Amino acid sequence: MPDSARDSSIVELSPLTLVKWIDTSPDLRYIREAADKIQARYDSDSKEISFQTPNRRTVSSRAEGIRHSLKELFWPSGKSLRGKTCASQEFDQSCTNTASLMAGSTLWDAVSTYPIIQYGISSYLGILSIPSAVMASLLLMFFSNKAGQESCNRTKGKKGSARNALIVFFVISAVKTTMAGVGMDILVNGSGITKEYASQLAGDQITKSQNQLDELRKLKNPKYLEYKDSCDSLKQQMEGLRREDPLFTTLYVRAYGEYRQQLGNQNLSIQQILQKHGNSVSNVPGDCVKQRIQAEIDGSAADQLSLQLDKWRTEKESLPSLQFLQKYFPTIYNDKFKSQGNEVVIRDGGEMVMAASTQFFSKLADSSRIWGLGFSLFWMFISIILSIGAVFLLWGKSRSEDMKMSYSNELLLEREKFLEGYSMTLDEFQSMRRNRMSQRNAPVQENPS
Numbered sequence: 001m002p003d004s005a006r007d008s009s010i011v012e013l014s015p016l017t018l019v020k021w022i023d024t025s026p027d028l029r030y031i032r033e034a035a036d037k038i039q040a041r042y043d044s045d046s047k048e049i050s051f052q053t054p055n056r057r058t059v060s061s062r063a064e065g066i067r068h069s070l071k072e073l074f075w076p077s078g079k080s081l082r083g084k085t086c087a088s089q090e091f092d093q094s095c096t097n098t099a100s101l102m103a104g105s106t107l108w109d110a111v112s113t114y115p116i117i118q119y120g121i122s123s124y125l126g127i128l129s130i131p132s133a134v135m136a137s138l139l140l141m142f143f144s145n146k147a148g149q150e151s152c153n154r155t156k157g158k159k160g161s162a163r164n165a166l167i168v169f170f171v172i173s174a175v176k177t178t179m180a181g182v183g184m185d186i187l188v189n190g191s192g193i194t195k196e197y198a199s200q201l202a203g204d205q206i207t208k209s210q211n212q213l214d215e216l217r218k219l220k221n222p223k224y225l226e227y228k229d230s231c232d233s234l235k236q237q238m239e240g241l242r243r244e245d246p247l248f249t250t251l252y253v254r255a256y257g258e259y260r261q262q263l264g265n266q267n268l269s270i271q272q273i274l275q276k277h278g279n280s281v282s283n284v285p286g287d288c289v290k291q292r293i294q295a296e297i298d299g300s301a302a303d304q305l306s307l308q309l310d311k312w313r314t315e316k317e318s319l320p321s322l323q324f325l326q327k328y329f330p331t332i333y334n335d336k337f338k339s340q341g342n343e344v345v346i347r348d349g350g351e352m353v354m355a356a357s358t359q360f361f362s363k364l365a366d367s368s369r370i371w372g373l374g375f376s377l378f379w380m381f382i383s384i385i386l387s388i389g390a391v392f393l394l395w396g397k398s399r400s401e402d403m404k405m406s407y408s409n410e411l412l413l414e415r416e417k418f419l420e421g422y423s424m425t426l427d428e429f430q431s432m433r434r435n436r437m438s439q440r441n442a443p444v445q446e447n448p449s
Helices: 015-024 026-036 066-074 089-150 159-178 180-188 190-217 222-238 246-256 259-265 270-276 287-318 321-328 330-336 349-364 375-399 401-406 409-441
Strands: 040-043 048-051 337-340 343-346
Touching: 066 089, 089 159, 089 180, 089 349, 089 375, 089 401, 159 180, 159 375, 180 190, 180 349, 180 375, 190 287, 190 321, 190 330, 190 343, 190 349, 222 246, 222 287, 246 287, 259 270, 270 287, 287 321, 321 330, 330 337, 343 349, 375 401
Parallel strands: none
Antiparallel strands: 040 048, 337 343
């Protein structure tokens, strides 16, 4: 190489070194693969071998195409975690393992996130909830992967952003992992969730009726208490007053009604009195009379409700919960459920998610019922392992020396000098080779004798 070309920025290299670099560099694997596909042709007349012209789009096509772009979005390569300054085959392989675990974790959670989002928005978007849920799940997956990629660059000035990116990845993964079992339970056990929800509603109705029965028997019906308080107040005001006092007469009428009204009701039953006054207790004159009538009505209602409760409890044990609700509580059944094909499903998607969450976590907290979760429990367990593994591998990779060096600006400058040396050395070598070939092929002149 000429002396003018020899300075501190030039590295002397032989073409053999260049070939060796291409043959061993992880980043240039695509060049080796393209070279392996080049066909050769042997000319028997000239005894020469010629090679087909390589595709000049070999380099540019690596980063082009929808397929490649989508793959990088949702299944990032190992190279997306590191910088472009330098890398070894071993480090590239470890980055690939980390990226695969990260992408696998986000994809695993995306599957169980989809039904939660889909059911959650189904009441608002209808049939559009399906593509919307798919899109939302993929976006969450993309943001998780992007945060994982950003967490690896801990070069000077970016440690804070890398730490925040890792926290974002951890938080998103933690939320999705927490709900992974719920989402999978919705996918594989939708009918079971519906039946258990129906059983809960049936139990709630029986409990509500039992509370109502206790209220009636203990004379705690709000209407009865209203009439009782008014009657007691009137009686208290009449105490100490003489019957001749006009105020006493007024209070007495308010408490028991006029004398003629009392005479008219003497030989009538409760039902006849109610019919006489429009079938409404509030229309009966006298608050103390209203109290007595309401007490008798509540007592009769309590007897009927007690018999009904006994029947409901018996029927609930023998009938499926959905049939029980449809038979005895049709209003609640029609409000909470709907037919979808050959199955009955929960009408509101939000209630489906709430019911699935309540059932899943109640079983998870109960050692006697936890194994009833089956595949959903397994899915959540794998999600926990994948998420924890991805977080720790990303954290470890971000702190490794190889990762820091792959983002090093100093090494980048050195590599540029190195490549410049390759270029100049190769040009010089090719020039020298052409000169030698020209001299070798030139005709030899004979000396005159």
